[in-house]
């Protein structure tokens with residue numbers, strides 16, 4: 001009687017783990033051990049030995065890259081604001097020559113409300129906003145001042 005040799009002898013399992021940790025592909029491991037590629041894949045999943053695919057690694061790298069981009073943008077905006085405050089006098093008049101309705105608002109228009117919401121002449125500033133910001137330089141300054149005044153009042 002011929003004993004049927006199991007595919008995964010303890011020796012082969014050890015080899016499998018060693019080759020896997022060495023970073024060999026499933027096909028190479030299969031050739032080295034002398035089993036089928038499918039057997040290697042099946043055994044690896046049974047042993048919970050999964051490798052991060054290059055796709056996952058790429059996705060992770062992309063994520064951190066966009067984080068860095070966000071940080072850079074915040075920094076740029078801060079610098080932009082600094083310039084605005086340094087260059088323009090505090091009480092420079094804000095001319096909203098391009099005032100627009102709510103429906104005309106876009107990324108390229110300052111969304112500072114002129115007059116009271118609900119009023120007949122209610123509209124938005126519509127000036128070209130600062131890069132990446134919802135308001136033009138004048139209204140951003142106004143928003144910032146209002147905010148600091150509120151903070152001062154509270155404190």
Ligand SMILES: [Zn+2]
Pocket residue numbers: 096110111112125126127135136137138139140
């Ligand atoms: Zn504005």
